[in-house]
Amino acid sequence: MTSLVHATVPVGENVRLARDTYRIRLDCPDLARAIRPGQFLMVRLPGSTDPLLGRPFALYDTILDGTGQPAGVDVVYLVVGKLTGLLKEVRASESVTVWGPLGNGFPDLPPLEQVGLVAGGIGQTPFLAHIRELLGGRGYGGRPAQQTAQRVSLFYGVRTADLAAGVDDFRAAGADVHLASDDGSVGFRGFVTQRLQQHVPRPAHLVGCGPEPMLKALAELACEWGVPCHLSLETPMACGLGVCFSCVTKVRTAAGWDYRRVCVDGPVFDVQALCW
Numbered sequence: 074m075t076s077l078v079h080a081t082v083p084v085g086e087n088v089r090l091a092r093d094t095y096r097i098r099l100d101c102p103d104l105a106r107a108i109r110p111g112q113f114l115m116v117r118l119p120g121s122t123d124p125l126l127g128r129p130f131a132l133y134d135t136i137l138d139g140t141g142q143p144a145g146v147d148v149v150y151l152v153v154g155k156l157t158g159l160l161k162e163v164r165a166s167e168s169v170t171v172w173g174p175l176g177n178g179f180p181d182l183p184p185l186e187q188v189g190l191v192a193g194g195i196g197q198t199p200f201l202a203h204i205r206e207l208l209g210g211r212g213y214g215g216r217p218a219q220q221t222a223q224r225v226s227l228f229y230g231v232r233t234a235d236l237a238a239g240v241d242d243f244r245a246a247g248a249d250v251h252l253a254s255d256d257g258s259v260g261f262r263g264f265v266t267q268r269l270q271q272h273v274p275r276p277a278h279l280v281g282c283g284p285e286p287m288l289k290a291l292a293e294l295a296c297e298w299g300v301p302c303h304l305s306l307e308t309p310m311a312c313g314l315g316v317c318f319s320c321v322t323k324v325r326t327a328a329g330w331d332y333r334r335v336c337v338d339g340p341v342f343d344v345q346a347l348c349w
C-alpha cells in the first residue's frame with residue numbers, strides 16, 4: 074500500500090491556461106513518485122483557517138527532473154469559490170499544504186484498440202496522465218511504462234471556446250482530441266456525448282469525468298453500446314481520507330444498494346456499480 078504524503082510544499086509556478094483556469098506546479102517528489110492517474114490530492118493553504126477544509130484535485134501530471142525522476146505534481150483548477158479563488162493568487166516559491174495520493178485511480182485495462190475518454194467542464198484534468206499511461210509514454214507510481222491502448226481519443230466538451238484548457242497537452246501526449254461546445258465556438262456544437270455518438274469506430278472502453286448529467290448520458294450510451302465504462306466522480310469532499318462520510322455515493326450491492334465513500338472507494342467507479 075502507498076503511504077500518505079502530508080506536507081507543506083513550495084509552488085514552482087502557477088500559470089493561467091484558459092479563462093478562470095490555472096495550472097499550479099508543486100515541488101513534492103514523494104507525492105510525484107507515488108501518485109497514479111485517476112488519483113487525487115487534497116490542497117489547503119497553510120496558515121489560514123478560511124477555508125478550513127482542504128479541497129480535492131485530480132493529478133494532471135507529474136513533472137520529471139533532469140534525470141527522469143518524478144519531482145513535482147501539476148494540478149489544473151477552475152476558479153469556482155473560496156479555495157480556488159485564493160489559490161490563483163499564490164506565487165512561485167510560496168507554499169501550499171497537500172495530502173495524497175488519495176483514491177483508487179483508473180483501473181488497469183487489457184490491451185485495447187481504442188479507449189475513449191469523455192470530459193466535460195473541468196473533467197479533463199485526470200486524463201493527461203491517463204493518456205500517457207495508456208499509450209505507454211510514461212509509468213506512474215513506480216510502475217514501468219507499458220502501452221495498453223493503440224489509440225486514445227479524448228472527447229472534451231466546454232461551454233465556450235475560451236474555457237478549453239490543456240488541449241495542446243493532450244495532443245502532445247498522443248491523443249486525438251475532439252472538442253464540443255454548447256455555443257459552437259469551438260468544435261462540434263452540442264453535447265460532448267453527441268460528438269462521441271458520431272465517432273467511428275466506437276471505442277472499446279469508455280472513461281468519463283465531468284458534470285453529473287454528462288456522466289449519466291455517457292452511462293446510458295455505454296449501456297446501449299455494451300461497452301465497458303468507468304466514471305470518475307467529482308463529489309465534494311471534506312477529509313479525503315475516509316473519515317467524515319461527506320462524500321458518499323450510492324452503489325449496487327447483493328442486498329440492493331449501499332453507500333460508498335468516493336474518496337476511498339473511488340473516485341473511479343465501474344458504471345455498472347453506480348445507482349443513479
Ligand SMILES: Cc1cc2nc3c(=O)[nH]c(=O)nc-3n(C[C@H](O)[C@H](O)[C@H](O)COP(=O)(O)OP(=O)(O)OC[C@H]3O[C@@H](n4cnc5c(N)ncnc54)[C@H](O)[C@@H]3O)c2cc1C
Binds near residue numbers: 128
Ligand atoms: C476527486 C476529485 C477531483 C477533482 N479534481 C479537480 C480538478 O482537477 N480541477 C478542478 O478545478 N476541480 C476539481 N475538483 C472539484 C474541486 O474539488 C472543487 O471545484 C473545489 O473543491 C472548489 O473549491 P472552492 O473552495 O474554490 O469552492 P467552494 O467555495 O467550496 O464552492 C464553490 C461552489 O462550487 C460548488 N462545488 C464545490 N465542490 C464541487 C464539486 N466537487 N462539484 C460541483 N460543485 C462543487 C459549491 O457547491 C459552491 O457552489 C475535483 C473534485 C473531486 C472530488
Ligand code: FES
Binds near residue numbers: 335
Ligand atoms: S471526504 Fe471524508 S469520508 Fe470521503
